[in-house]
Amino acid sequence: MEIKLRQNILAANDKLAAKLKEIFENKGIYVINLMASPGAGKTSFILQTIEALKDDLNVAVIEGDIASKVDAEKVREHGVAAIQINTGGACHLDANMIRGALNMLDLDSLDIIIIENVGNLVCPVEFDLGETVKMVILSVPEGDDKPLKYPSIFVESEVLVLNKIDLLDYVDFNLESLENGLNGLNPAINIFKVSCKYASGIDEWASWLKGQIRKKSKFLTD
Numbered sequence: 543m544e545i546k547l548r549q550n551i552l553a554a555n556d557k558l559a560a561k562l563k564e565i566f567e568n569k570g571i572y573v574i575n576l577m578a579s580p581g582a583g584k585t586s587f588i589l590q591t592i593e594a595l596k597d598d599l600n601v602a603v604i605e606g607d608i609a610s611k612v613d614a615e616k617v618r619e620h621g622v623a624a625i626q627i628n629t630g631g632a633c634h635l636d637a638n639m640i641r642g643a644l645n646m647l648d649l650d651s652l653d654i655i656i657i658e659n660v661g662n663l664v665c666p667v668e669f670d671l672g673e674t675v676k677m678v679i680l681s682v683p684e685g686d687d688k689p690l691k692y693p694s695i696f697v698e699s700e701v702l703v704l705n706k707i708d709l710l711d712y713v714d715f716n717l718e719s720l721e722n723g724l725n726g727l728n729p730a731i732n733i734f735k736v737s738c739k740y741a742s743g744i745d746e747w748a749s750w751l752k753g754q755i756r757k758k759s760k761f762l763t764d
């Protein structure tokens with residue numbers, strides 16, 4: 543009975559996510575579903591991405607948290623529209639929450655929406671949000687074994703951002719072990735090594751992203 547209910551919930555979510563995808567495609571908006579553990583650096587990465595894109599592209603952010611509006615406030619300080627969703631306990635965002643947030647954004651003016659999902663490596667991956675791309679951030683202090691322990695999120699993501707590389711000398715994190723773990727799960731995953739603290743690796747990421755957006759969107763010219 544419980545399993546059936548869960549299947550129904552996921553099927554209803556998928557249906558709505560497909561509608562959202564159609565809206566994003568019709569409007570030419572590139573949508574990132576950004577997932578990671580609490581504290582991996584999602585908001586820091588979004589802020590760095592905004593700085594790298596904002597001269598060329600209109601960006602908006604949807605912030606998902608169990609409680610508080612602190613992340614949305616940080617984003618707004620960078621001059622970008624941010625809608626805060628509080629899930630009130632739910633460990634992930636779902637398509638219905640995103641639909642509600644879209645009513646508060648001027649979709650005709652946007653090129654990209656970055657969605658910061660609720661911090662954890664398990665639940666968010668099950669719920670499609672109509673996104674163009676799923677991404678996961680892993681930060682160095684979390685350890686190189688995370689793909690082995692939480693495989694789904696690493697299988698479903700097209701991009702892995704390895705954040706806090708400035709801490710590599712201070713913790714036991716083995717890059718080769720990480721790459722070996724990923725090879726068995728998702729060898730095609732695009733890996734960007736960054737430090738949001740020192741803004742390193744962000745140029746490479748931003749230029750890859752702009753290339754992807756250029757392919758999908760009519761708005762970006764060189």
Ligand SMILES: Nc1nc2c(ncn2[C@@H]2O[C@H](COP(=O)(O)OP(=O)(O)OP(=O)(O)O)[C@@H](O)[C@H]2O)c(=O)[nH]1
Nearest residue numbers: 579580581582583584585586661705706737738739
């Ligand atoms: N040393 C170092 N610290 C970082 C880096 N990126 C983020 N931090 C710090 O890590 C902490 C968490 O960063 P956030 O960006 O808030 O992480 P988050 O994933 O958005 O966290 P939640 O929204 O709470 O899940 C903050 O104290 C950041 O300053 C980095 O590249 N290097």
Ligand SMILES: [Mg+2]
Nearest residue numbers: 584585613658
């Ligand atoms: Mg955050």
